Amino acid sequence: MSEALPDSAWSQALQRLRALARADEAWLAVLAAGVGMAAGCGVAAVNAITGLMHIYLFLLPQGGGISEAARLPPLRVLLVPAGGGLVLGVITAVLSRFRPRVPVDPIEANALYGGRMSLTDSIVVTVQTMLSNGVGASVGMEAGYAQFAAGLASKFGQALRLRRNDLRVLVGCGAAAAIGGAFNAPLCGAFYGIELIMGVYTMASLPYVVIAALAGTLTVQALGFGTPPLTVTLPQTIPDSAYVLILVLGVVCGLAGIVIMRGATLIEAGFRASGIPPWARPALAGLVVGALGCITPKAMSSGHSALHAYIDVNYPFFMVLGFFVIKALASAVSIGAGFRGGLFFASLFLGALLGKVFAGLLGVMPFMAHLPPGLFAVVGMSGLAASVVGGPMTMTFLALESTRSFTATMAVLAAAIASTLTTRRLFGYSFATWRFHLRGAPIRSGVDIGWVRALTVGRMMRSAPKIVQSEMSLADFRREVPAGALARVIVVDEQARYAGMIYPPEAAVATGEGRKVADLMHHQGRFLVPGMNVREALDTFEQVAADALAVVDDAEHMKVVGLVTEQHALRRYSEELDRRHREISGA
Template sequence: MNVSSPDRLRTRLALLLRANAILLWAALVGCAGALATLLFRDGLTLLQALLFGRSGSFVDIATALPWQARLLMPCAGGLLAGCVLVLARRHAGGARADYMEVVAVGDGKVPVQLTLVNSVSSLLSIASGGSIGREGSMIQLAAMSASVIGRIARFNTERLRLLVACGAAAGIAAAYNAPIASAFFVTEIILGAITMNSLGPIMVAAVVANITMRRLPGYHPTYEMPAFAPIANLEVVWFVALGVLAGLIAPAFLVALQRMRGLFAGSGLPLPLRLALGGLGVGAISIWVPQVWGNGYSVVNALLHQSWLWQAVLVVLVCKIAATLLTSGSGAIGGIFTPTLFVGAAVGHLFALVPQALTPETAAAPAAFVAVGMGALLAAATSAPLMAILMIFEMTLSYSLMLPLMLACVVAFGVARAVNGPSMYEITARRVADEQERERLRAIRMQELIRPADTVLPLDASIAQAAALFRQHPVKYVYLVDTAGRYRGVVALHDVAALYERDEASSRTCADIARPDALPVVTADMGLDDALRQFMRHFGERLPAVRSALDPELLGAVHKTDVLDAYVRLNRAPLGMQVEA
């Protein structure tokens, strides 16, 4: 029976929709992620209005407050945020809260209650002047929304994890107006690999989130970028030098943050008091430098458009770093992505003084160094240079800035890796450590896996000696060596048993029943792949290990379990590589 054209069309359409259904779900997640981001932003605006009677720039709010309020407000906010966190952790039940872990190694289920309570804590810390980014909670809420949608739709674990990754990308796109960079953020940092099965849905979610945010009231770009003039060829050298500087500063900043967290954690103080103490430190700094309040958006925009005295930029930079260390180190919930951009902007502004003093005729505008400094420090801190390049490009939309931006980001990333700098995100650090372990395993040789061999006899040993050795050890073969310690084969258990059955054991030696080629051997310089091939030729647990094919000195034995364990660790998939549609 022939199938009609309408039936064929309907069948093909059904197959097409089924194959691309994940894209439709990704679009829904993108819209939900944008709404979740907007909800957090409006919640922050409302809380600002309740606390200060106004909303907007934290720097403007702090400047208008008396010094007593600047001192105490971050402290009180930290205390309340800490109390909320204690409540959240009491009911966490060991659930994974971080969306990165949920995507990379979890089951895709972002806990709703824990995420909401953490977001309330983050709101309290940020609204009271904490020097921390709001993007962390925005992305977490967007990822939670995606997880809820996926669970309602009864997605399996793999598709649910992919949907949560789409939600994270939607949150970043909504927060930073950078849909392409947000997609590469998720694939480069969280998934660890770029494949179309994952990049396609993630890109759809990011674009839909960005379009949704543009249609919602109150939208405006996070950073208002000026126009950038073309940059002369020789001026690119200065941006390379900026990349080197950023590659050194980013690891130092992250190490300082780790140590500050360790100091607060080791203080023995309850969590609310730790956050209150961190907030008190921020308040004390803000008495003289109110620019440390908030995530630094307004200060970065001012650096992009206004002329600053270098002394003022240096003071704000040092104080902002100190305030961020205190806020984040004390345990406050929030991101350091935006504070990292702030540090990069200030470093770029200060660095611009060098070419302006040495080559004032051809020096690029300070705003160019500010923008490139943001990207370079971000690339070094996140170990994701591609994402950093795309994010700054999407913010600036300047092709003239692309070449220096690319060079600075790649150089900064290379310098940070060369000095073994930590990564902003633990998942990246674990992936780097995993890759380093695989590099070590690729270089491994059998001499590192050789164990001493207890079942070894001289070639002229008696059959009785071999029988005694078989009784002591549950093995099927005893290794034989000559007077120089060279491997000469094996004596098999069943051959010894046969001699005893025929009453010939007393008149024979091991040399008489030696099997020179019964077992494949491994050499000390043999790699994992070659050793595994040798074990595939033999069903036993161990093989004799010799120095080399030309010098068969017996060094011991290599066990199959050791080879397989190293081989599995070498070839297991990186974190996040299994997140497919």
């Protein structure tokens, strides 16, 4: 009896909290703050573990980063990524036998599943990301941070049985807190949650996301893992003429982002076509990354420490260009071979290098000599990340919070918009949504379209009012279905398979002796199935030019199970669309 009491008390506490959260939005703010603090603790723990892995695996000094090191032990640089890749490959192969499904990403969860995620899958992804980054693969930690925090928020929200929109907001809060804490940039984290995870900006959700991002950032700072601001020389003012070149750099960043994303995809396709077992691919990629790391350690890990250490260092032009090519190749190979992680962190470092390359090309122009290369490094950093990640405001606030410079932020905003427009016009995807596209997931953002998939023909259909045989004579049909009794009747064949549809008014005026129902059938071979969603059903109505269609169990058995009218489908679609709009607006 004593053992049952804690469970009963816990259940009662959950019920009270659930009731409060559903009745008063102030309690949703409390939940957002709690999620933010939990996310901050997760970020600190992940940073501590990966930092220790870097120190002990690569013999770094305490607090040192792989990519900022002048040189690393060559044997370890070669063997650690390859060995770590082998371990990751084997673990992934074993897990795929027991958990074959693909883990749901926070963007995918909010777009298709109403914010529902598996915490177990999220922990698996986080551990895989930590292992990948810890052994030096050229991947970022943002995937692990956001996945864990969003998964934790989703689990908490599901336990409280939050409404669909509230659960989606809480998932956005988790991701926002994780990114805000990782970069010591709460505004960046908040807009990451809004632009990428939720896909829509509303005043109804903004306060909770900002609260979570602030809580996550402050928690990381309190635990001693806050990221310092960038130390970079920036101008006090930027001449108007320079904005033309800043916009050009934004376009260049957009083009470079497309090349990097395409490159990662092509390398992944090459690995699949090579016949190399999936478990061995990360090991081979680890050897490649290790070889590039022997040339320069900047090729390894996320590049976050190198960004902070070298953003204001002026290297020779061809050296910076070499760093950019090597880092881009290492990132594409790491992602393409199956190392877990993202390109957010790596794209920041790559963008800074690209900005310096751009500044080097402009160095011969006298009227640009007074602008420091650091400005172009910051602009390139945010511009390339905006192309890859897909959040121009996220990157603009990251630049503001990292540099504390409003002047540079204006330039960053211009370049980020130019980069984003270039990427959307020529490519159409960010890196995350591009990978969703390759998997066949019909999403380009975290905007909620899951309700469309949930509103199926099976939910909308009604029972068929009347079913007749195709061989029935028209005379018998007229006696059984008088004119005006029904608008339409479904027709089946001798095996009770769907054959078509007949309209009683048309049958009432048809002439000719010995004619059968089959002679007046319409929509043969045109039908709906229960699994179709409402948009697919409406498209079918438009193609067939019908105001109603029969629903059959499947295309093989063709057993009639119901009827759906176009008017009813349109009304249900409009009702659900209006409900989602009211949820978004907070009405």
